[in-house]
Amino acid sequence: MFIQTEATPNPATLKFLPGRVVMPEGTFEARSADQAGASPLAERLFAVPGVAGVFFGHDFITVTKADGEWQHMKPAILGAIMEHFMTGAPLFREGAGMDEEDGEEFFDAEDAPTVATIKELLETRIRPAVAGDGGDITFRGYRDGVVYLVMKGACSGCPSSTATLRHGIQNLLRHFLPDVREVQAV
DSSP states (O other): OOOEEEEOSSTTEEEEEOSSOSOSSSOEEESSTTGGGGOHHHHHHHTSTTEEEEEEOSSOEEEEESSSOHHHHHHHHHHHHHHHHHHTOOSSOTTOOSOOOSSOOBOOGGGHHHHHHHHHHIIIIIHHHHHHTTEEEEEEEEETTEEEEEEEETTTTOTTHHHIIIIIIHHHHHHHOTTOOEEEEO
16 A cells, blocks of 8 residues: 655645545544544544644545644654554444534525635635645634635645635635625634
């Protein structure tokens, strides 16, 4: 099994590509060892000293470090991923799985057409690009011209996430929806 690695815009996060589907649909994020309990693979990764976060996407895994150097952590992370896939263990324990939405969506009923357009733009133009960097962005709400988004994986805590939100996503949404004034991370 050959696992490729890629840098992400977040220097504390590295993207691992195992050459197979990790999650057929949805995403999973664990920001602590306690949250990793749903997944044997996430638990293995949190057993590596210095690991602070794990994110599963369609065909990638991103690992965020709290401290330590990638050159020391990377072999142990590669070993944990390889061991998991070679043993054929399930990605999740029975009854556990994808992220539930991180809270209820909120928007006024009269904004439903605007929200539908925002979600379509997120799905077709933004999420594929963000997944390429090892992360994900999901819709949380819309109120008074402000779009609220949840950033996950490599995007969470990334130094360039503010630029991504302000200059990338905000400009794109404003282009298609003049009512959008601002984009904020939740």
